[in-house]
Amino acid sequence: MxxxxxxxxxxxxxxxxxxxxxxxxxRPSPSLLARLPSSRIxxxxxxxxxxxxxxxxxxxxLPLPSPTAQxxxxxxxxxxxxxxxxxxxTLGRDTLARIVWGARIVLLVAxxxxxAAYAVGCAMGLLAGYCGGWVDLLISRLADxxxxxxxxxxxxxxxxxxxxxxxxxxVAVILSSAPxxxxxxxxxxxGIVRKDFVAAAHLRRESALHIMLIEILPNCRGPLITxxxxxxGYTTIMIGTLGFLGLGIPPPxxxxxGMVQEATPMLIVFPLMALFPALALISLVLGFNLLAxxxxxxxxxx
Amino acid sequence: MALLEIEDLRVEYxxxxxxxxxxxxxxxxxxxxxxxxxxxxxxxxxxxxxxAMLRHLGPAGVITGGAxxxxxxxxxxxxxxDLAKVRGSxxxxxxxxxxxxxxxxxxxxxxxxxxPMQHQRLPRAAALARAAEVLADVHMPDPRAALSRYPHQLxxxxxxxxxxAMALLANPALLLLDEPTTGLDVTVEAAVIDLxxxxxxxxxxxLLYISHNLGLIARVAxxxxxxxxxxxxxxxxxxEIFAAPRHPYTRGLLAAIPRPGASKETAALLPIPGTxxxxxxxPPGCGFAxxxxxxxxxxxxxxxxAMAGTEGHRVRCLRWAEVTAAPAPPSxxxxxxxxxxxxxxxxxxxxxxxxAGALKANDGLDFAALKGEVLAIVGESGSGKSTFARxxxxxxxxxxxxxxxxxxxxxxxxVHRRSAGEVAAIQMVFQNPDGTLNPSHxxxxxxxxxxxxxxxxxDRAKIAARVEELLALVRLPASxxxxxxxQLxxxxxxxxxxARAFAGQPEILVADEPVSxxxxxxxxxxxxxxxxxxxxxGSTMVLISHDLGLxxxxxxxxxxxxxxxxxxxxxxxAIFAPPYHPYTEALLSAAPLPDPTHKPRRIRLEGEIPxxxxxxxxxxxxxxxxxxxxxxxxxxPPPLRETADGHLIFCHIPLERLRAVTPVFAPEMVxx
Numbered sequence: 001m002x003x004x005x006x007x008x009x010x011x012x013x014x015x016x017x018x019x020x021x022x023x024x025x026x027r028p029s030p031s032l033l034a035r036l037p038s039s040r041i042x043x044x045x046x047x048x049x050x051x052x053x054x055x056x057x058x059x060x061x062l063p064l065p066s067p068t069a070q071x072x073x074x075x076x077x078x079x080x081x082x083x084x085x086x087x088x089x090t091l092g093r094d095t096l097a098r099i100v101w102g103a104r105i106v107l108l109v110a111x112x113x114x115x116a117a118y119a120v121g122c123a124m125g126l127l128a129g130y131c132g133g134w135v136d137l138l139i140s141r142l143a144d145x146x147x148x149x150x151x152x153x154x155x156x157x158x159x160x161x162x163x164x165x166x167x168x169x170x171v172a173v174i175l176s177s178a179p180x181x182x183x184x185x186x187x188x189x190x191g192i193v194r195k196d197f198v199a200a201a202h203l204r205r206e207s208a209l210h211i212m213l214i215e216i217l218p219n220c221r222g223p224l225i226t227x228x229x230x231x232x233g234y235t236t237i238m239i240g241t242l243g244f245l246g247l248g249i250p251p252p253x254x255x256x257x258g259m260v261q262e263a264t265p266m267l268i269v270f271p272l273m274a275l276f277p278a279l280a281l282i283s284l285v286l287g288f289n290l291l292a293x294x295x296x297x298x299x300x301x302x
Numbered sequence: 303m304a305l306l307e308i309e310d311l312r313v314e315y316x317x318x319x320x321x322x323x324x325x326x327x328x329x330x331x332x333x334x335x336x337x338x339x340x341x342x343x344x345x346x347x348x349x350x351x352x353x354a355m356l357r358h359l360g361p362a363g364v365i366t367g368g369a370x371x372x373x374x375x376x377x378x379x380x381x382x383x384d385l386a387k388v389r390g391s392x393x394x395x396x397x398x399x400x401x402x403x404x405x406x407x408x409x410x411x412x413x414x415x416x417x418p419m420q421h422q423r424l425p426r427a428a429a430l431a432r433a434a435e436v437l438a439d440v441h442m443p444d445p446r447a448a449l450s451r452y453p454h455q456l457x458x459x460x461x462x463x464x465x466x467a468m469a470l471l472a473n474p475a476l477l478l479l480d481e482p483t484t485g486l487d488v489t490v491e492a493a494v495i496d497l498x499x500x501x502x503x504x505x506x507x508x509l510l511y512i513s514h515n516l517g518l519i520a521r522v523a524x525x526x527x528x529x530x531x532x533x534x535x536x537x538x539x540x541x542e543i544f545a546a547p548r549h550p551y552t553r554g555l556l557a558a559i560p561r562p563g564a565s566k567e568t569a570a571l572l573p574i575p576g577t578x579x580x581x582x583x584x585p586p587g588c589g590f591a592x593x594x595x596x597x598x599x600x601x602x603x604x605x606x607x608a609m610a611g612t613e614g615h616r617v618r619c620l621r622w623a624e625v626t627a628a629p630a631p632p633s634x635x636x637x638x639x640x641x642x643x644x645x646x647x648x649x650x651x652x653x654x655x656x657x658a659g660a661l662k663a664n665d666g667l668d669f670a671a672l673k674g675e676v677l678a679i680v681g682e683s684g685s686g687k688s689t690f691a692r693x694x695x696x697x698x699x700x701x702x703x704x705x706x707x708x709x710x711x712x713x714x715x716x717v718h719r720r721s722a723g724e725v726a727a728i729q730m731v732f733q734n735p736d737g738t739l740n741p742s743h744x745x746x747x748x749x750x751x752x753x754x755x756x757x758x759x760x761d762r763a764k765i766a767a768r769v770e771e772l773l774a775l776v777r778l779p780a781s782x783x784x785x786x787x788x789q790l791x792x793x794x795x796x797x798x799x800x801a802r803a804f805a806g807q808p809e810i811l812v813a814d815e816p817v818s819x820x821x822x823x824x825x826x827x828x829x830x831x832x833x834x835x836x837x838x839x840g841s842t843m844v845l846i847s848h849d850l851g852l853x854x855x856x857x858x859x860x861x862x863x864x865x866x867x868x869x870x871x872x873x874x875x876a877i878f879a880p881p882y883h884p885y886t887e888a889l890l891s892a893a894p895l896p897d898p899t900h901k902p903r904r905i906r907l908e909g910e911i912p913x914x915x916x917x918x919x920x921x922x923x924x925x926x927x928x929x930x931x932x933x934x935x936x937x938x939p940p941p942l943r944e945t946a947d948g949h950l951i952f953c954h955i956p957l958e959r960l961r962a963v964t965p966v967f968a969p970e971m972v973x974x
Contacts, residue, residue, distance in 0.1 A: 195737040196732035196733075196734060196737040196738045197737060197738055197739055197740040197748075199697060199730070199732065200730070200732070200738065200752075200799075200802065202697055202717055203695055203696070203697070203717060203725070203728075203729060203730055204725070204751065204752060204755040204756055205717050205718060205720075205722075205725050205755065206755065214743075215740055218740075218742035218743070219740070219741060219742050221742075
């Protein structure tokens with residue numbers, strides 16, 4: 001074993017100092033998710049989201065009538081009653097049951113479409129930032145063109161032309177969200193591509209795919225986690241808006257936006273009929289936004 | 303007569319996690335017109351001290367005790383109105399980053415005129431006239447025209463001149479300089495230092511230099527204070543401190559950098575173990591105790607240590623009288639027998655085609671590196687050193703010419719067109735420890751990946767074993783493989799980077815300023831490590847650096863580059879002794895050495911490095927050469943002059959005249 005350093009002459013004296021100042025490596029600071037409980041805002045948001053996830057999961061076992069079963073007797077008095085805790089809609093369907101089953105749809109369609117948008121957006125952003133040149137030009141201008149349309153108009157044009165279905169909502173979310181995500185990812189990528197650790201990866205002859213996915217993408221996660229939560233909120237609102245415009249999940253499936261829309265003609269007479277699904281929508285979006293705020297706050301403290 | 307008296311100044315930072323003491327009790331006196339230097343590593347409280355003197359500590363910083371007496375006022379307790387009379391007018395500051403000290407949206411004139419308009423209530427026209435005067439004082443070319451320029455139109459050196467001019471406009475009694483030349487090229491640094499000295503003589507301004515660069519402090523300061531963990535641990539005249547340091551920390555700092563003229567054959571560098579304690583975990587008693595070789599339990603950790611020593615040379619150490627300076631550790635370097643050339647560059651050119659024209663980053667590079675030696679490439683920014691490194695490592699290809707590695711042509715092949723063996727054989731250590739490791743991945747992953755790709759191992763257990771070997775190679779515990787880069791210090795990161803480069807069996811290690819971003823005490827450890835591994839493996843090291851002390855210490859051969867061309871090449875000893883190329887002579891004269899008695903002949907380069915888009919037609923250096931012969935230098939490329947020992951100089955001046963100059967270094971400093 002070779003001596004570690006050429007300090008043999010002063011070795012005796014130095015050895016003590018080396019031992020006392022032994023190689024110190026700081027403890028790992030806990031990850032963002034592990035520190036989540038320290039943010040009240042994030043926890044409040046998480047609780048709201050988990051509440052709705054729980055409700056959606058338990059929908060089949062809750063003692064509720066079918067969301068599509070009509071109670072003709074209740075139609076005359078659609079307000080809350082012992083039989084229908086939150087009342088019924090214009091067709092006599094139980095509002096509570098429809099909200100609970102509607103949560104299943106929102107909590108499936110929103111995350112699936114955002115995840116899909118992320119896959120497309122990250123790919124676009126990584127390619128644009130990593131390749132540069134005409135690839136960047138093409139992708140960035142394409143993104144600019146799509147982002148130039150107001151989001152609602154874009155949705156309406158898309159859904160109105162291809163028809164309303166869960167799949168088409170996913171496609172519409174990808175089309176409208178992916179360019180924004182790609183911009184974020186491209187910006188971060190441009191900064192990271194110049195770092196020495198990327199040069200070191202080139203010097204190991206790593207493939208472009210490895211560099212983009214393994215070296216660059218993980219370093220984007222900070223801003224992306226926050227954006228992901230916010231985007232879940234936007235998308236939830238968007239699904240609600242589409243439902244309200246009659247372009248959401250086709251009836252008779254329970255759709256929160258659709259429920260509000262169906263209740264609007266009766267708004268003056270039976271305001272509660274629109275209020276309950278609207279509250280459901282608001283509370284879920286609030287949950288996503290609070291979580292995003294909390295994560296952002298935690299990230300700032302780093 | 304004391305101009306500034308800091309007495310037992312205590313500064314705390316109050317954070318959410320509780321208060322930490324940054325300065326536990328700092329005292330310093332600066333006389334009128336005196337130049338005082340404060341040295342210390344990062345985290346020693348130098349910047350806190352400066353900000354406390356200006357009462358600009360931010361919301362968290364609080365002065366909890368002591369006094370800062372300046373011109374009859376106690377700045378520690380002065381009102382905001384009183385402070386406003388002092389800040390910027392009686393005490394001015396020159397910040398580290400000239401680029402961020404200037405407002406990019408305002409012209410130089412507007413920014414400079416603010417000072418007399420604010421402090422002397424001058425009307426705008428008079429203020430601008432005064433600004434032009436001071437710009438002339440700082441040797442700004444065409445000061446009138448400079449007033450209407452924006453910061454981005456100036457070079458780094460010019461920006462620092464403007465910042466100095468701004469600080470001097472109000473004719474302050476005290477000028478604070480926080481790392482005033484960090485990030486500037488060595489020739490520009492020398493010019494800025496000269497300028498400050500000149501202005502000090504003219505305006506009788508007292509100076510407080512703050513720097514981690516011992517060479518700089520040795521050159522500029524009359525009196526030197528050494529800071530450690532927020533305390534002044536030693537204070538004496540500059541000559542005393544460098545000739546007979548008393549505190550173990552000061553001795554450690556000086557032993558950690560190459561002494562002037564030292565080389566790896568003559569002396570080893572001695573790193574200081576450990577790191578500067580964090581503010582929250584200040585050791586009881588002597589702050590340096592955990593890293594001190596002379597630590598005595600029960601004595602050094604008993605309680606706060608008072609300043610002791612003698613009048614004029616005070617030291618905060620209980621054992622200063624009994625502890626003697628350790629002899630310089632002997633070199634462990636064994637010179638390898640001369641070998642064949644491993645790397646040969648012949649007429650290597652790299653031209654970037656830019657919209658503005660062709661940029662010749664490398665223009666006809668001719669040199670060789672022998673197997674197992676250290677070849678240093680020296681030159682200021684823009685000289686093309688890094689471009690050469692990119693071609694050598696295969697990140698880019700050359701435009702023309704040849705670069706042969708072990709007989710194979712590699713100039714026209716990027717990594718993707720090189721064989722696996724060639725890729726593993728040429729690896730690199732980068733300059734910036736913060737960018738060298740991917741923050742998202744653990745150290746073990748980074749090394750494992752390098753072992754897989756460069757070492758060709760596939761088996762998980764074998765990779766894990768090799769990773770542990772690599773960590774042991776760079777003297778890190780095996781548990782370090784679980785660490786993330788953000789948990790590591792700069793020196794540790796740089797050691798991981800070295801381990802990564804040695805994952806295969808590199809025959810050439812390209813080290814681009816491997817220690818310039820590290821603290822002095824850590825530099826020595828990394829230099830020793832590089833040297834030990836390089837010698838053990840018989841690898842060739844291509845060292846890219848502007849630190850001539852380090853180059854003198856490490857290199858066997860040196861290549862001096864300027865604007866993409868080789869000016870001079872040869873064995874290290876020959877480069878550092880006459881005959882010199884005039885450019886090398888200027889570089890050597892500008893290099894700050896940690897020896898205040900060393901007064902090199904002053905050779906200062908005029909003007910700025912010309913644009914590489916439009917280099918001079920003859921000798922590249924002609925436009926700034928202090929020994930220019932005439933138009934022949936501007937029009938005709940210089941001939942090659944060769945001495946018997948393989949020392950090549952490209953210059954129109956005949957060798958005899960190049961040889962007939964006094965050495966920049968005293969002869970005993972060159973010859974071991």
